[in-house]
Amino acid sequence: MRAVPTELPEVLVVEPTVHRDARGFFLESYNERRYREAGIADRFVQDNHSRSGRGTLRGLHAQVRNPQGKLVRVIEGEIWDVAVDIRPGSPTYRRWVGVVLSAENHRQIWVPPGFAHGFCVLSEIAQVEYKVTAFWERDDEIAIAWDDPALAIAWPMPEPPLLSDKDRMAPRLAEVEPQLLGTPA
Secondary structure, three states, X not given: OEEEEOOOOOOEEEEOOOEEEOOEEEOOOOOHHHHHHOOOOOOOOEEEEXXXXXXXXEEEEEEOOXXXXXXXXXXXXXXXXXXXXXXXXXXXXXXXXXXXXXXXXXXXXXXXXXXXXXXXXXXXXXXXXXXXXXXXXXXXXXXXXXXXXXXXXXXXXOOOOEOXXXXXXXXXXXXXXXXXXXXXX
């Protein structure tokens, strides 16, 4: 496998070694030793799996007090996956990176703790699996507006996305910054 840094150095694109033959393919979707050597040393505590249709946008989500690192991959279809640095004081604060993940390219993205995460579905259906480094805590989760003009994420969607109520009502990053700084809103 190969871990390729993105424009946000802590966010890595993982390109696993894929062994193909007449039967299909084989790859290691996770190997603790190899990932540790590549700079992903976090311990994973939970695996998540979602299935979504074309035009669905999930995110941007993060946890504040117990931030989650996420190792994301697609097992069916194609998505455009986004990581946004929401660490106040970081030199890359408010910057984002987006990558295409698909069942065909087998790429993964490592979204470290302290980054918001989201994705939109480019294919008819997409199944996404991801490992996380902290358990989900409803009271700790924040959502950030996917279309926040301060972030100016260039989502590759021709029409308005299909959103959950939580994502439709999500505030802009500036409105959740007091939480990120540990001060009352």
